[in-house]
Amino acid sequence: MFRHTQGNWLWGRGRDFPWGGGLGTTICLLASVWVSPPICASDTPYEQEPISYSDPVLDDPVSKLDAQLAAGTTELQYEPAHGYLRSVLRALGISEASQTLVFSKTSFQRDRISPETPRAIYFNDDVYIGWVQGGDVLEVSAVDSQKGAIFYSLSQTREAIPRFQRHTHECLQCHDGSLSQGVPGHIMRSVYTDPRGQPVLTAGTFLTNPQSPLRERFGGWYVSGTHGSQLTMGNLIVRDKEHRQHPERIDLAPNGNRRDLTPFFDPQPYVVPHSDLIALQVLAHQVFVHNLITKANHQTRFAVRDQVAINKALGRPETEPLESTRSRIRSVGEPLLRALLFADEPRLEAPLEGTCGFAAGFSTQGPSDSRGRSLRQFDLQRRLFRYPCSFLIDTPAFDALPEPQLDYLAQRMWQVLTGADTSGRFTNLSAEDRTAIREILQETKPGFARRWPAEANGTP
Known part of the structure; x- marks a missing residue:
């Protein structure tokens, strides 16, 4: 440093x-x-x-x-x-x-x-x-x-x-x-x-x-x-x-498959004698998504700043949308969406299990819907999470994304979760996955869900 x-x-x-x-x-x-x-x-x-x-x-x-x-x-x-x-x-x-x-x-x-x-x-x-x-x-x-x-x-x-x-x-x-x-x-x-x-x-x-x-x-x-x-x-x-x-x-x-690390080093000086596999998997996901959230924040704010300057120079209303602005928002929003929905996650070939209770504690954090479902619940048989939508959607960093980016992500997520997106780029999500994620977000992330189309929120 x-x-x-x-x-x-x-x-x-x-x-x-x-x-x-x-x-x-x-x-x-x-x-x-x-x-x-x-x-x-x-x-x-x-x-x-x-x-x-x-x-x-x-x-x-x-x-x-x-x-x-x-x-x-x-x-x-x-x-x-x-x-x-x-x-x-x-x-x-x-x-x-x-x-x-x-x-x-x-x-x-x-x-x-x-x-x-x-x-x-x-x-x-x-x-x-x-x-x-x-x-x-x-x-x-x-x-x-x-x-x-x-x-x-x-x-x-x-x-x-x-x-x-x-x-x-x-x-x-x-x-x-x-x-x-x-x-x-x-x-x-x-x-x-x-x-x-x-x-x-x-x-x-x-x-x-x-x-x-x-x-x-x-x-x-x-x-x-x-x-x-x-x-x-x-x-x-x-x-x-x-x-x-x-x-x-x-x-x-x-x-591999080591529950005890003492053959490698003396764990006594450490707070716990573990380096939990599930914690490592969550850490890897979190690090990558944190960076994408920051990139989406910065690039969207730069795009809006530049849009204001261009419109002012051309004598147009500052908020008049430009295609270049929409393109810049899309270019950083789409990779973030894919990461949030685990679109590129390799399928597990065998179950994963940690050693220190990290998974149990992690699963109890964060909001749950009326059926007890949470984005923090693990699968660990086929994939990392039971409901593959990142828990980082419930963090201040995500909530602080600029309005145009939040609107873009909400629109695209709705398309994916309803099957309107037919690009074939989210094949990791089954119909049951999409329905469950949509229902969980409607209850636990209502502010984000309100950005979905009117019919998603019961408005005719």
């Missing part, structure tokens, strides 16, 4: 990745994030109006907690073993069961990270927390409803009034670029890792996205849970030269 090394592009096995000489990364909360060439504030669109990313006015859970600390209305408790970690998790409503563990050296505290001392990541819908054994700081990222990912650190030294420190351009060296949809965001990577925790570059890397099969996920992460005959890259350490050059020859089976 605080250091940067000029990066260059290398190539590996059909996967491209930027790599710097010193791996001086940002708050790399999610493995594996690589160093890219320095960026300047003037070069980044999100520093312009109406985003103004570096502006100190923020709207995210961490900035609100920091204001409470400054006012003395909230206190954080320090513990010798974990510093402020547990207290911060409680203050932000983050479950300890969300813990996932990364052993690849992909954080600015890289010298303290190894397969023996993995970095822990905790998360909820809006905040990510990174903790390293003996680390100087907690690594923190929160989702601002207008700006995107906001990066912070919190000193792990006991202080009378601990305060979060915001970081901007030093973090955006890595957390901005094509890998994060061109907005301040997060990146989840899967890497082959050597016994020291160093990524094995010759073996290539994978950027985790909705289409990623399990076999290409979680390299550099510990994974606790069962997944049957499906294999993952979790718990894998590459030890010999042959596998560095030919990773396709690695047998992933011996490291």
Whole structure:
């Protein structure tokens, strides 16, 4: 987060990745994030109006907690073993069961990270927390409803009034670029890792996205849970030269279906002894969709800004719609819609099961309809969720999307959920799925459902 090394592009096995000489990364909360060439504030669109990313006015859970600390209305408790970690998790409503563990050296505290001392990541819908054994700081990222990912650190030294420190351009060296949809965001990577925790570059890397099969996920992460005959890259350490050059020859089976991680490292120093498979799957989905929501927000606001300027220059009403504006809204709205409806999710070949109760706790959060159905209920037999519409539709970031984008998403979602969309691009949804999702949203997301056509809301 605080250091940067000029990066260059290398190539590996059909996967491209930027790599710097010193791996001086940002708050790399999610493995594996690589160093890219320095960026300047003037070069980044999100520093312009109406985003103004570096502006100190923020709207995210961490900035609100920091204001409470400054006012003395909230206190954080320090513990010798974990510093402020547990207290911060409680203050932000983050479950300890969300813990996932990364052993690849992909954080600015890289010298303290190894397969023996993995970095822990905790998360909820809006905040990510990174903790390293003996680390100087907690690594923190929160989702601002207008700006995107906001990066912070919190000193792990006991202080009378601990305060979060915001970081901007030093973090955006890595957390901005094509890998994060061109907005301040997060990146989840899967890497082959050597016994020291160093990524094995010759073996290539994978950027985790909705289409990623399990076999290409979680390299550099510990994974606790069962997944049957499906294999993952979790718990894998590459030890010999042959596998560095030919990773396709690695047998992933011996490291899979592990309910106990003690053969790999001592979990005693950690809040829980797990790196839950279901938490990892949710994390991967959430990271990708968060970035798409931010991109849709920024690009729609830029489109509306430009429309006003063009209309003013031509002497037309500022709100007169332009085809270019509609096209720009559509270009960012459609990928978000596909991600929200899990259109590219690979079908599971065997059931998934975690180890620490994350799934049970997660399922009880959020709204349910009158039949007890919720977007947070898991399937884990054929796919991740029982009702494949993202729970992130119930977050402040989604609600803060500009009106034209919300209208577009509502119209398109209605077309998909009623079968009016015959494009064949949402074949993952059965007729029963579409009906259930439509009914759940009508009850639990009425403000969004009111954007649907009049007949959807009982209006003749």
